[in-house]
Amino acid sequence: MAATGACVFHGLLFSAFPRDRTSFTASFKSSPLAIHNAPRFAALPTTSMDQVASSSLPEDIASTSSVGDLFVNARFDKTYKHATTAILGAGAENGTRFNSGSEHTEVRRSLNDYFEQSVDLIRSDNGPPRWFSPLESGSRIHNSPLLLFLPGIDGVGLGLIKHHQRLGKIFDVWCLHIPVRDRTPFTELLKLVEKTVKDEHRRSPKKPIYLAGESFGACLALSVAARNPHIDIILILSNPATSFSKSPLQPVVSLLEFMPESLQVSLPYILNLLKGDASRLSLAGVGDILQRIVSELSQDLGAVSSHLSVLADILPVETLIWKLNMLKSASADSNSRLHAIKAQTLILCSGRDQLLPSMEEGERLRQFLPKCEIRRFSNNGHFLFLEDGLDLATTIRGASFYRRSQYLDYVSDFIPPSPAEVRKIFEDYSLVNFATSPVLLSTLEDGKIVRGLAGIPEEGPVLFVGYHMLLGLELAPMVGQFFKEKNIILRGMAHPLMFIKIKEGRLPDLASYDSFRMMGAVPVTAKNFYKLLSTKSHVLLYPGGMREALHRKGEAYKLFWPEQSEFIRMAARFGAKIVPFGVVGEDDISEMVFDYEDQMKVPLFKKQIEELTSEAVKLRAHMNGEVANQDVHFPGIIPKLPGRFYYYFGKPFETEGRKEELRNREKAHELYLQVKGEVENCLAYLTNKRESDPYRQLWPRLAYQAKHGFTAEVPTFEI
Numbered sequence: 001m002a003a004t005g006a007c008v009f010h011g012l013l014f015s016a017f018p019r020d021r022t023s024f025t026a027s028f029k030s031s032p033l034a035i036h037n038a039p040r041f042a043a044l045p046t047t048s049m050d051q052v053a054s055s056s057l058p059e060d061i062a063s064t065s066s067v068g069d070l071f072v073n074a075r076f077d078k079t080y081k082h083a084t085t086a087i088l089g090a091g092a093e094n095g096t097r098f099n100s101g102s103e104h105t106e107v108r109r110s111l112n113d114y115f116e117q118s119v120d121l122i123r124s125d126n127g128p129p130r131w132f133s134p135l136e137s138g139s140r141i142h143n144s145p146l147l148l149f150l151p152g153i154d155g156v157g158l159g160l161i162k163h164h165q166r167l168g169k170i171f172d173v174w175c176l177h178i179p180v181r182d183r184t185p186f187t188e189l190l191k192l193v194e195k196t197v198k199d200e201h202r203r204s205p206k207k208p209i210y211l212a213g214e215s216f217g218a219c220l221a222l223s224v225a226a227r228n229p230h231i232d233i234i235l236i237l238s239n240p241a242t243s244f245s246k247s248p249l250q251p252v253v254s255l256l257e258f259m260p261e262s263l264q265v266s267l268p269y270i271l272n273l274l275k276g277d278a279s280r281l282s283l284a285g286v287g288d289i290l291q292r293i294v295s296e297l298s299q300d301l302g303a304v305s306s307h308l309s310v311l312a313d314i315l316p317v318e319t320l321i322w323k324l325n326m327l328k329s330a331s332a333d334s335n336s337r338l339h340a341i342k343a344q345t346l347i348l349c350s351g352r353d354q355l356l357p358s359m360e361e362g363e364r365l366r367q368f369l370p371k372c373e374i375r376r377f378s379n380n381g382h383f384l385f386l387e388d389g390l391d392l393a394t395t396i397r398g399a400s401f402y403r404r405s406q407y408l409d410y411v412s413d414f415i416p417p418s419p420a421e422v423r424k425i426f427e428d429y430s431l432v433n434f435a436t437s438p439v440l441l442s443t444l445e446d447g448k449i450v451r452g453l454a455g456i457p458e459e460g461p462v463l464f465v466g467y468h469m470l471l472g473l474e475l476a477p478m479v480g481q482f483f484k485e486k487n488i489i490l491r492g493m494a495h496p497l498m499f500i501k502i503k504e505g506r507l508p509d510l511a512s513y514d515s516f517r518m519m520g521a522v523p524v525t526a527k528n529f530y531k532l533l534s535t536k537s538h539v540l541l542y543p544g545g546m547r548e549a550l551h552r553k554g555e556a557y558k559l560f561w562p563e564q565s566e567f568i569r570m571a572a573r574f575g576a577k578i579v580p581f582g583v584v585g586e587d588d589i590s591e592m593v594f595d596y597e598d599q600m601k602v603p604l605f606k607k608q609i610e611e612l613t614s615e616a617v618k619l620r621a622h623m624n625g626e627v628a629n630q631d632v633h634f635p636g637i638i639p640k641l642p643g644r645f646y647y648y649f650g651k652p653f654e655t656e657g658r659k660e661e662l663r664n665r666e667k668a669h670e671l672y673l674q675v676k677g678e679v680e681n682c683l684a685y686l687t688n689k690r691e692s693d694p695y696r697q698l699w700p701r702l703a704y705q706a707k708h709g710f711t712a713e714v715p716t717f718e719i
Helices: 009-017 112-117 119-123 186-203 216-227 241-246 250-258 268-275 285-296 301-305 308-314 316-336 357-366 390-396 418-425 430-436 473-485 510-518 527-534 545-549 568-573 596-600 604-615 665-692 697-707
Strands: 041-044 080-087 103-107 130-134 146-150 173-179 208-214 233-238 343-351 373-379 437-443 450-452 464-465 490-494 538-541 577-584 591-593 636-639 644-651
Touching: 146 186, 146 216, 146 250, 186 208, 186 216, 186 316, 208 216, 216 233, 216 241, 216 316, 241 316, 241 357, 301 577, 343 390, 357 373, 373 510, 390 510, 418 430, 418 473, 418 510, 430 473, 464 665, 473 490, 490 510, 490 527, 527 538, 527 568, 577 665, 596 604, 644 665
Parallel strands: 146 173, 146 208, 208 233, 233 343, 343 373, 437 644, 464 538, 464 577, 490 538
Antiparallel strands: 041 130, 080 103, 130 173, 437 450, 577 644, 591 636
C-alpha cells in the first residue's frame, strides 16, 4: 500500500508561507426552579440523567460562558448571523460527493448574547447544580456521543454559547449550571459529574463520553477522568487551571477575605474604574489584579460596560471568594491525580492568557498524560470559547478526536467539512494557487482532452493514482479544485506520521496536518482502503509514497512504484474506476541543492535523519529496493520565481465486471503495468506541452491578469 508521503511536510512548508427532547415542565430535586415558557433549554434533572426535561425558561435566556473567562486579550466576533450550508452525515451511498443539504441561517452568537441570555437564568436562580441542554443543539446526527460542558468559575454554563449550534450537529450537548448562590463544594460537584458519567456509560457502554472543561471545569474534568479510568472518556480542556498556584489571581483571595465589608467594592465599580485610570482605586493591589482580567477586552469593552450589573450578579464578592477558594481545591485535587488519567486528552492553550500560564501548563500536562495533544491559539486570551479564532467542532474533528464508538473509524466517523470550513482551509494556500496558476486537464469518454475536470467520474468508487511531486506541493491546488469544480472530497491515503508520532522530537507537530484530516485524509492501511472503496469514495493513492515525494536530485518525474500490484484487485472487488494522472511543475518553482545522498555523507545530518525516521511509523519494511527506503528527511531546496503547475488526468480504467478476471495475479499485474505506463504518458505529455505555454512564467500571467482581472482564468497551451 502507498501513502501520500509528500504531504508529510506540505503543511509545514506552506505555513511558512439521539435522545430526542420534547418540551415539558421540569422539576428539580430541591429548591425547584420556576420555569416559564420559552424553548431555549432542555433542563436535565439532577437526580436522574435518564429522563430529559425541557425547561421553559424566559424568552431572554440562552446560553453563557464563564465570567472569569471574559476578559483576556479577547478577540470577539461582532457578526451575529451568517449563511452556511448543512452537509452532515454523508452516507455510504453518497461516497465523497459533497452533499450540500439545505441552506439555513446559522446564528453566530457573540459576547452580548452571553450577557443577555444570562440575565433571567441568574436572577431566577435557585436549587442545586444541574444540567441543561441548549435546544439550538438539538439537530444532531445519528449515534452522536455525549458532550458534557463544565464551566469556569462563573458557573453559568453558557461558555459554549458561540459553539452550541455547530457542536449540536455532532454531539448531544449537556451544560452544567452552578447557581450563583450555590455553595456546593468541589468534592460534591465531582460526585455529581461522576454520577452522570457513570449513568451515561451504563446506558451506552460502547460510546465515548466527552468532558469539555474550561479553567476550573478543566480541573473537574481531569479529576473525573482519573477516578474512572475504565470509562471511555475524552477530555477537551481549555486553559486548565491546574496551574492556579502560579496565577496572579492568588493574592485576590486573601485581600478580599480580610477586607472590611465597608471597604469592599463591587465588581462593576472596579471595572468602571479600570476603563480609565486604575490608580483611582484606593485598593491598588486589587485594582492591579482585576485590571489583568479586563485588560485584554480591547474590542468589546463596550459590551462589558453595558452589562456590568450582570457581572455583579454572576460574581458578587462573596461568590468570588468562594469560587477562588474552590479553584484552589480543584487545582490541587486534579494535580494529585494526573498519574491515574488514561483518557485521550486535547488541550487548547491560549498564548495571551494573563490569568494563567496556559502555554507552559499545556506542555507540562502533556508530560503526565499518556494520550495528550495540544492545539495552540497564540492570539487568544483566557476565555477562549467566547473569543474569535476558535471553532471548537472544527478543532475536535481536525485533531481526529471525534469518534462515535470505542475506536476511531477514519471512514465512518468522518464528517465532511462545510463550505465555510473549506474556504478557511484553502485561504492558507491561496498564495500557492495564485503563484502557480494551476492548469488541470482531464479526458472525456471519447478520449478528448479538455481543460477542467469534466472527464472525472462523478459517481464513486473512483481511485486516483499518480505521481507524487516533491514535498507534495501538488496536493492543495488539486484537492481545492476538485471541491470547487466537482463538489468532490478526495480522500487521501496518507502516511501514518500525519496521525501519530511514536515519540516527540524533530518531526512537525501533528497540528500541522489538521487541515488534511479535515479534508478526509486517512492513514494508509488495507482496512481503510477497503472501507473507502466500499463507501463509493473518491480515493487518492500515491504508489510511490514517501520515496517519490522525497526524491533525490535528477529524479523529478520518475516513478518509484513497487514491483508488484498493491491496489488493482482491491479496486476490482468494488468495480472502481482507476484514473491515472501526472503532475509537473516542481522544477519550475524550486531547485534541489542538498538531497538525501548529500545529507547522509555529513554526520550531523545523518544523525538527524536517523532521529526523524525513528519518530515515524515505518511503512514497507518488508519490501526490498528503493521503494522501501522510507528514511525521513528535509531536502534542501532553493525557491525559484514561480512557474506553473500542470495536471493531466487520463482516461479511467474500468474494473467493473472484471472482479473474477483480476483475481488472477498475472492479469492484475498486467493492468497494474498499464496504469503505471499511463501515468508516465501523462507526465511526458505535460512535460512536452508546457514548453508551448506562453504563460508558463509568472510575469506573463501577471500581465494577463492585470488586463483581464486577477480572477480571470489564465490561458495555457493549445490542447
